[in-house]
Amino acid sequence: MNVSLTKTLAHRGNDHAGHTRNFERTTGIAWHAPVPSGWVGGRRLSVVLPAHNVGYCLTMVLDALEAQTYGRRFEVIVVDDASTDATAKIIATHPAVTTGLRLPTRHGAATARNLGTYIAQGETVLYVDADMLLPPTTVADLAARATDHAVLTGFRHNLPHGAAWPDAGPDLTADHRVTWRPPVNTSLLYSGITLREPVDGRPLEHTRDFRDLGHGRAYYDWDLQRMVVTALLAVPRAAVLDVGGFDAEFGRIGWGMEDTYLGACLIAAGLLVIPLRQAVGFHLDPPDAAEQWQHKLGTWPATLARYRALLGEPARSGRRAALTASMNSLLHSCEVLR
Template structure:
């Protein structure tokens, strides 16, 4: 560790045109029951009132303006570089922390002195004013929403949400990290020095830059986890995970990272049996939803990567995969591509599993 090795907690908030939600996000940090060392707002080329809001909010954030828009990964890496503590947490411009989050996170680190990387659970919410658009538009996250506050009541009602019971601490298996994203970036608490040493958030990735970093960290240190849902992840019609056109790049990236030997132990065969199939993780709906939206279907390389990631001999898994894929296909793709995709899902006659 370097001069940043104190035991405080820095929170990095990347912002790009976040004026609508940023006041509530910063207020949730101001309400923390344990003091934060610092809040750093990284403005990533905003053209709205985000900078003014960040500078005037009583949380007293340090505001850094990047100039032209460079993307959330670049902004997060800037936060890592600027942090004055070794422990760095992240909060997106539209998400919230429950008031006890910092207190609980710091208690976990105190109880586990060797812990460097911690991830937690999250609750999904959306404001009531977005409910019609989310449900009518078939937003893939809408069914996860458990809390629908009015837009002007978010902070007031947040403070009434019950905290989870004292969470159990576990170590995350590397195979689980490889099998898909563990949780949202807002739940990460990372070591500043090691995160920078392994390359930080992947600025070259079109999405899931946080998952790439977590895989790199897993090669160097165990990852701890608590199921504490002290993060409130906001769903809205323009979530980056839904609007970003990323599946083609990420399919081949995920296959390469899981089967390329960098993280899978050398004495294990590099296939789905050693790292676990993608199904059952929160990435599978992303893949199917986004692939269905891609014009022109997918290439042979994309298809091969997808089957590497989903490969399994388990009948129940295949049935679930087929059922989910058929729903997405029928809802999203033109009929000629529907027929071709159905044939792909059925596979050779000897391997078919009826849903």
């Protein structure tokens, strides 16, 4: 009998205390503490960035990756999703980039990430948005803690275009998964619930680092899979390939939900979702951020409807061969930038 993804999620817990304690016992480093500069432990890691018209910030993002203090070499794969600005030129010339590819037509971030994952050599794939500026220890912190059984989530501090950077660096509490002030008397976008009183929302703290979100439970508008955000996310490559990667249809119909759905598939496969409070980056807003946000919200109903429909289907698995065939075909149409 085929069991829906929703029912499978109801049987998956997220008690990762044993996982984090094992790391601390083995390394002598607290789970939420940065590893020492030059750390060389952990798994082989590949950074994958999907890029579309990010010429305004991509050089800074790649500079930050080049400045990482991780003691092991790691590849940086950037997939240009048919940009029309200077993105391709930056990818072709920046020394931090190991592999740069350019899609001939716009496919969406889901497909760009799938292509990067397909060609990656690391055991762990670190998804980073092309407008996400990482502090120096971030790659080492994620690589040190990566395993076959964990989805490691970092956080983001949105910085308006042209705003001064805080001297203290990115702030964990700036992420909505940490500090959340939902509107009242308004249907919430994800769950559809309406709150009649103000809520001092602290999802990360109140769910004990997401542990209490297992078995399909929710914290108001937040469930476990919604905590999986590809702005900064480390996952085992083999697990992503097995579930068929990101569902590319999300990128074709609008914005959002492809990372939430990937999270649901990985949770259904038995992986734990574990936050790293020290892994916080600056998410650099574009010059037309308000206009882009309105466009994204306009497509949200369509992507949410697809996500809800997929929750009613069985959890995906055994799809590596199909993804490989699709990506191999797409690869032959790409321009090699680097």
